[in-house]
Amino acid sequence: MEVRVFPDAYGAALYTATLVETTIRQLSSPVLGLATGGTMIPVYQHLVQFHRRGLRFEHVTTINLDEYIGLEPTDRHSYHAFMREHFFDHVDLPLDCRHIPSGATCDLTAACQAYDEILRAHPIDLQLLGIGVNGHIGFNEPADHLKPHTHVVELTEDTIRQNARFFDAEERVPTRAITMGLQSILFAKRIVLLAVGASKAQAVREAIIGDIRTTVPASLLQLHPQVTFVLDEAAAQQLP
Ligand code: GLP
Helix, strand or coil, X not given: CEEEEECCHHHHHHHHHHHHHHHHHXXXXXXXXXXXXXXXHHHHHHHHHHHHCXXXXXXXXXXXXXXXXXXXXXXXXXXXXXXXXXXXXXXXXCHHHEECCCCCCCCHHHHHHHHHHHHHHCCCCEEEECCCCCCCECCECCXXXXXXXXXXXXXXXXXXXXXXXXXXXXXXXXXXXXXXXXXXXXXXXXXXXXXXCHHHHHHHHHHHHCCCCCCCHHHHHHHCCCEXXXXXXXXXXXXX
16 A cells, blocks of 8 residues: 655645556556545546646546436536536547446446446556545445445435535435445556545544454555555644
8 A cells, every 4th residue: 555645635636637647648448437526626627637738538438436316417416417527528538438327217226237247348447536534435335234346325424414515405415326336446456545634534544544344444445455545634644
């Protein structure tokens, strides 16, 4: 495991974006595992800037971690809309190479199976992750048992409260989501987790130096051979 600490969130996001660029330039058909959340917005801004200065995405495939259940892809609160707004609409990534779980279907079991097929067909070269204040990755919430594959999850009150800032009111936050499972995340060849701000400091400490446990899903990343935690000083403040 590698831990890189930057003075501020800007430096951490820029470094993360350069890791993505390196992967894109090194491989002939790179597969990126992508994340949403406020932390990722500056990363996508940098990637869009890189694109305007010559970085091409035409040979890239992307696979997003998760989506809320019950929101149409056109809903402005959906992760489909997030990805269009912050990234997809600004780069030359082919339409049929962008994958996000479908949370607006009545057959969620089929949607999960279809997503696992996509994951099997496209092994992830670089998986970007954020982290929840409760230690979740994707929408794999703290629990006694964690699921290996794509599945439906009930969001915790913590997560609903945290993510309410993206909605008009807490009651509007969907209570369920569809997320990639832990095995799919850990199968990525390389994982980069970006965390900034003091609110993430405890989750970061437990993920990096705590015992490996399902109640801190990010702690399972300690089992991965090539994981990099990219932090700002605030997020790193509880590390020794
Ligand atoms: C959501 C996403 C996670 C993300 C987390 C942190 O719950 N499902 O993938 O890591 O938010 O978000 P933020 O960066 O806004 O703190």
